[in-house]
Amino acid sequence: MTKDTTFSSKFGLIAATVGSAVGLGNVWRFPSLAQENGGGAFLLVYICCIFILGIPVMLAEFSLGRAGRSGSVGSFKNLTPGKKWWIAGWFGLLASYLILAFYMVVAGWTIEYLWKSLTGELFEGFATATNQSTFFTDKMKDLIITGSAPIFWTFIMIILNLIILIKGVKKGIEKFSNILMPILFLILLIFCAVSLSLPNASEGLKFFFMPDFDKINSQVIISALGQAFFSLSLGMGILVTYSSYFPKTTKMVRTSITITLLDFSVSVLMGIIIFPAVVSFGINGSEDVAGMTLVFVTLPEIFAQMIGSQWWSALFFLLLSVAAITSTISIAEVSIAFVHDHFKVTRKKACYIILLPMFLFSTLCSISLNGVEWLQIANMPLFDALDKFTANIILPASAFLICLYVGWVLPKNFLKNELTNYGTFRSFVTPTILFLIRFVCPILITMIFITNFIKI
Ligand code: PHE
Numbered sequence: 001m002t003k004d005t006t007f008s009s010k011f012g013l014i015a016a017t018v019g020s021a022v023g024l025g026n027v028w029r030f031p032s033l034a035q036e037n038g039g040g041a042f043l044l045v046y047i048c049c050i051f052i053l054g055i056p057v058m059l060a061e062f063s064l065g066r067a068g069r070s071g072s073v074g075s076f077k078n079l080t081p082g083k084k085w086w087i088a089g090w091f092g093l094l095a096s097y098l099i100l101a102f103y104m105v106v107a108g109w110t111i112e113y114l115w116k117s118l119t120g121e122l123f124e125g126f127a128t129a130t131n132q133s134t135f136f137t138d139k140m141k142d143l144i145i146t147g148s149a150p151i152f153w154t155f156i157m158i159i160l161n162l163i164i165l166i167k168g169v170k171k172g173i174e175k176f177s178n179i180l181m182p183i184l185f186l187i188l189l190i191f192c193a194v195s196l197s198l199p200n201a202s203e204g205l206k207f208f209f210m211p212d213f214d215k216i217n218s219q220v221i222i223s224a225l226g227q228a229f230f231s232l233s234l235g236m237g238i239l240v241t242y243s244s245y246f247p248k249t250t251k252m253v254r255t256s257i258t259i260t261l262l263d264f265s266v267s268v269l270m271g272i273i274i275f276p277a278v279v280s281f282g283i284n285g286s287e288d289v290a291g292m293t294l295v296f297v298t299l300p301e302i303f304a305q306m307i308g309s310q311w312w313s314a315l316f317f318l319l320l321s322v323a324a325i326t327s328t329i330s331i332a333e334v335s336i337a338f339v340h341d342h343f344k345v346t347r348k349k350a351c352y353i354i355l356l357p358m359f360l361f362s363t364l365c366s367i368s369l370n371g372v373e374w375l376q377i378a379n380m381p382l383f384d385a386l387d388k389f390t391a392n393i394i395l396p397a398s399a400f401l402i403c404l405y406v407g408w409v410l411p412k413n414f415l416k417n418e419l420t421n422y423g424t425f426r427s428f429v430t431p432t433i434l435f436l437i438r439f440v441c442p443i444l445i446t447m448i449f450i451t452n453f454i455k456i
Pocket of ligand 1: 021022023024099231233234238331
């Protein structure tokens, strides 16, 4: 968002931030990671990550943005002029741009699935298929991995982003998401009910909710940490920018807890939808069913069991597309606002500067999934490499710097003043949060990093 944008109400403020937070990270990334990392074990570590690290880092970003009255880089400059701390803001900027490249691809799939549901193509041939169990896996390969279709839909997504971002965020998408985000919750609840009524649902719930402590290892911890940052849109300067439009009266601790719990509940609802279905349809963690298949295979399988499959499917992917768009625009906005402010170009130009190269970068991400050799990095497609590198490394590193800056570089009472709105109310959690930001977050992030590197 640029300087002329403000939040008109508390609801708008929370809706915009939740709109950025709730996205494909909850619906596509969270269940995939939970499945890869031991279900309940991952969930448990994830909960620790959001409470011990997520909320404090969010509050550090909020304080930085509200006091600094600018975006990622600008807030550092305003609060400590003449110092080099603004370099920390560049981490967020870099992360957001890299994330945009692969996020746009997944966002493209959501509108492709929406379209193919509306036309009925997604379910065509299912009833008569000889092998129904692999029907949607084959379909997914056709739709999102091979050929030019996924690239076409990614381009459509980039164009949609361009149109919305050039127009400005506030009037269009923010109003749109105010209505659609509550509907997303409602639809999720309906799908939960359907999934829970499947045979063997309890087996799936057991996998998701019962932690097997033996499965907790450094890989699980680093993935959960990365997911916490990714899902809450942390470490990228988004929340710094958004909070620069918070009024001085916003109670930030309460706001951050509300946002975190809403975001978390969407992820948990997705787990409740997906895991019973995984068990019921006998899908296991085989190589065919890595990552993205949970949303693009398992869900269509549930829809196929329902009367009016194609309409349920269309409804779901419509909401998913909206969740994706509210997130892509917030990711793109970080770089656009920066180019707009820093290089003093018009907003329109800034949108083109940031989004036109995406046609190339996202295409590279998309075709890397096809096994193109020169696009494999560290034994994985560019798409996955970017995802893991940004979420697991850059975001935590950027969060680490923000905690050091807010907790140690700025005057000692800075955080306390921000969290209590300059002493206008008392909050018994403030000392705990100060302690978490100053000591626990930096130390934990460092420890997780070191353990991970030693393992490599
Ligand atoms: N938090 C969003 C999600 O969970 C993704 C996102 C990441 C949005 C970074 C903005 C910034 O999908």
